[in-house]
Amino acid sequence: MKILIATKNLGKVKEIEALSEEFFPLEEMSFLLLKSFEKQIEVEENGCSFYENAYIKAREYSRFYKMPVIADDSGLVVPALKGEPGIYSSRYAGENAKDEENIEKLLFHLKDIKEKKAYFQCSAVFYASEKVVFHTEGRLIGEIIHEKRGEKGFGYDPVFFLPEKQMTLAEISLKEKNQISHRRQAFYSLFEKIKQWRENESF
Numbered sequence: 270m271k272i273l274i275a276t277k278n279l280g281k282v283k284e285i286e287a288l289s290e291e292f293f294p295l296e297e298m299s300f301l302l303l304k305s306f307e308k309q310i311e312v313e314e315n316g317c318s319f320y321e322n323a324y325i326k327a328r329e330y331s332r333f334y335k336m337p338v339i340a341d342d343s344g345l346v347v348p349a350l351k352g353e354p355g356i357y358s359s360r361y362a363g364e365n366a367k368d369e370e371n372i373e374k375l376l377f378h379l380k381d382i383k384e385k386k387a388y389f390q391c392s393a394v395f396y397a398s399e400k401v402v403f404h405t406e407g408r409l410i411g412e413i414i415h416e417k418r419g420e421k422g423f424g425y426d427p428v429f430f431l432p433e434k435q436m437t438l439a440e441i442s443l444k445e446k447n448q449i450s451h452r453r454q455a456f457y458s459l460f461e462k463i464k465q466w467r468e469n470e471s472f
């Protein structure tokens with residue numbers, strides 16, 4: 270089976286490929302990347318939720334390239350800030366904002382707020398046709414701290430504290446992060462669904 274991974278982020282591609290090997294023998298599954306196509310399309314992420322954005326991407330790429338597609342959308346949710354930065358996580362401080370600028374804005378808004386609970390959310394969607402669509406969610410719960418800690422990871426990792434590990438996501442190894450991340454949880458459940466669908470289909 271061939272699936273297109275609708276992301277330009279190579280780190281994500283590697284994570285998805287590695288996870289797929291836990292479900293399917295290598296010869297059964299191959300992934301295509303957006304950059305392998307001559308014709309490129311821009312898909313506007315104009316949904317109102319992580320799910321809608323992931324769904325729009327999966328559906329549009331699948332219709333255009335005529336093949337099954339996996340897409341995801343993720344971000345940081347802070348309940349005390351009414352869910353901000355949410356689907357605007359990557360551009361919280363403006364279009365093309367740097368990670369540090371997004372973090373600065375987040376800490377500024379949280380400076381007088383005691384409740385620091387937050388979570389990363391990931392929605393993953395598999396779209397093979399109008400009738401074959403699977404959707405899963407993953408969530409990693411933690412707290413926002415006021416000083417950046419650690420050099421690893423990306424995005425909001427340096428201020429995302431894991432109470433059970435007493436470390437931020439930027440302090441733990443990438444391997445450890447990939448075992449607990451919101452993306453892993455969402456993609457793991459997605460592959461479970463794809464596997465079940467494939468098994469039932471062959472009867």
Ligand code: IMP
Nearest residue numbers: 341342343344345358359423424425426
């Ligand atoms: P995307 O779904 O990969 O486009 O991620 C959207 C944005 O959410 C990123 O640019 C980050 O700001 C934030 N984000 C998503 N996942 C993570 C994570 O694992 N660590 C830190 N920030 C993340």
